[in-house]
Amino acid sequence: xxxxxxxxxxxxxxxxxxxxxxxANGVGLAGNAKCGDIMKMYLKIEDEVVQDVKFETFGCGxxxxxxxxxxxxxxxxxxxxxxxxxxQAVAEALDGLPAYKMHCSVLAEEAIQAALQDYESxxxxxxx
Amino acid sequence: xIYADNAxxxxxxxxxxSVLVHHAKNTWGNPSSLYAHGQExxxxxxxxxxxxxxCIGAKEREIIFTSGGSxxxxxxxxxxxxxxxxxxxxxxxxxxxxxxxxxxxxxxxxKEGFEVTYLDVHxxxxxxxxxxxxxxxEDTCLVSIMYANNEIGTIQPIGEIGAICREKxxxxxxxxxxxxxxxxxxxxxxxxxxxxxxxxxxxxxxGVGFLYVRQGVPVRSLIEGGxxxxxxxxxxxxxxxxxxxxxxxxxxxxxxxxxxxxxxxMQARLIEGLSRIPHGALNGDRxxxxxxxxxxxxxxxEGEALLxxxxxxxxxxxxxxxxxxxSLDPSHVLLAIGRVHDVAHGSLRLSLGEDxxxxxxxYIIACVGEVxxxxxxxxxxxxxxxxGKKAFIL
Numbered sequence: 001x002x003x004x005x006x007x008x009x010x011x012x013x014x015x016x017x018x019x020x021x022x023x024a025n026g027v028g029l030a031g032n033a034k035c036g037d038i039m040k041m042y043l044k045i046e047d048e049v050v051q052d053v054k055f056e057t058f059g060c061g062x063x064x065x066x067x068x069x070x071x072x073x074x075x076x077x078x079x080x081x082x083x084x085x086x087x088q089a090v091a092e093a094l095d096g097l098p099a100y101k102m103h104c105s106v107l108a109e110e111a112i113q114a115a116l117q118d119y120e121s122x123x124x125x126x127x128x
Numbered sequence: 129x130i131y132a133d134n135a136x137x138x139x140x141x142x143x144x145x146s147v148l149v150h151h152a153k154n155t156w157g158n159p160s161s162l163y164a165h166g167q168e169x170x171x172x173x174x175x176x177x178x179x180x181x182x183c184i185g186a187k188e189r190e191i192i193f194t195s196g197g198s199x200x201x202x203x204x205x206x207x208x209x210x211x212x213x214x215x216x217x218x219x220x221x222x223x224x225x226x227x228x229x230x231x232x233x234x235x236x237x238x239k240e241g242f243e244v245t246y247l248d249v250h251x252x253x254x255x256x257x258x259x260x261x262x263x264x265x266e267d268t269c270l271v272s273i274m275y276a277n278n279e280i281g282t283i284q285p286i287g288e289i290g291a292i293c294r295e296k297x298x299x300x301x302x303x304x305x306x307x308x309x310x311x312x313x314x315x316x317x318x319x320x321x322x323x324x325x326x327x328x329x330x331x332x333x334x335g336v337g338f339l340y341v342r343q344g345v346p347v348r349s350l351i352e353g354g355x356x357x358x359x360x361x362x363x364x365x366x367x368x369x370x371x372x373x374x375x376x377x378x379x380x381x382x383x384x385x386x387x388x389x390x391x392x393x394m395q396a397r398l399i400e401g402l403s404r405i406p407h408g409a410l411n412g413d414r415x416x417x418x419x420x421x422x423x424x425x426x427x428x429x430e431g432e433a434l435l436x437x438x439x440x441x442x443x444x445x446x447x448x449x450x451x452x453x454x455s456l457d458p459s460h461v462l463l464a465i466g467r468v469h470d471v472a473h474g475s476l477r478l479s480l481g482e483d484x485x486x487x488x489x490x491y492i493i494a495c496v497g498e499v500x501x502x503x504x505x506x507x508x509x510x511x512x513x514x515x516g517k518k519a520f521i522l
Contacts, residue, residue, distance in 0.1 A: 036473035058509040060432035060451035
């Protein structure tokens, strides 16, 4: 049996939404270099909808696949839905992750929630 | 497929395979049985023992067949500890980057009241004999230092350490799993008391190895049972495996010089090629290393992703990243030579086979360069390094 599901390998080999959004209005970071995983999410939010999302990841195969899948799950979604995104949903969409790789899906969730918080704090500042 | 993970395991040589099959088919008698069919199997064992002993400068009776390197390491260390305990000596000297078969056995002994000094292996991955000498105390029962490291391939000054231990009258064990069959090893000139080896690292079968124990050194059986191996290892012997191991070792020993010459040339080409990748570095001393070992760290990437993409290109390699070990920390070997976590995660070990060609080396160089550049292209860590937000380490 292979280490990863076909879906994980597909998203690892052909990651979706890779890169940077220069005019992102929400940027989130999770993980650290010491642990060997860093994810950075860039969101372009308009009218409470994720119009565009891109990611950069330093990490293993499942970290790259988790980032890619997470961006697919939230692209075009209203913020009300994005806030509900869990690591379980990311892992399930990938047809599962090995137990010791579940933290990769947690990082994806954290990076997205961090990007959302960044967006919200920017909005609050603008309102003020 | 380019198999560049020979430090993990090697392919069975055609000669070893034919010996293995031959004995499995024809010499299946129990070596402890007294009728001719059993005694034929006994003869295979004793011939293998002679062949192996000759390859390392030992006497026949000094070779104990085991299930592999881990068992041999366990038996050597636990035997020395049991002897030490009787003599009131509960101190052991070892190094920080031993194989887990050694480290975990030492940790078990620490829980039982032993004290272990883990010597520094420095940035070059080499134990200093004078530091071994300084670490030996009145109550030291054993020094255990590996012959060559399994991840970074550095060859330790075993002869010098052996001389110190002999002079200080302390038992000396060496885990020679990576060295045997690849570089010349002689237990007499190296002044070794115990030595572990594993057949599948030199084109023999898996599940078989041996422990050399110098005559007169007290050794205990780990397994209770029959009187096989002169009471030092119970259990009916793996006759086909042992016969094949001896055949593989003889073959490796008789081609050692030419193999090493070829491997060193291929190693030099690979090191030179990979050194052109920016912000990478060779792990371990450039010259005092196994002829087939090339170990690098590349900044800004993670090793498992690198291995998976190399696998897609038909290259089998290994890494000391946390993600490949299934733990949170990267390899203890890379940490021991002073690589920080960020860098150790981006490690790559290529351990070449004797039949590797120049074209294959060039293909590996091209693929590693391509994959490292690709992974860096979307690594936030690499972006920070390039933007100067973080300082490059390599």
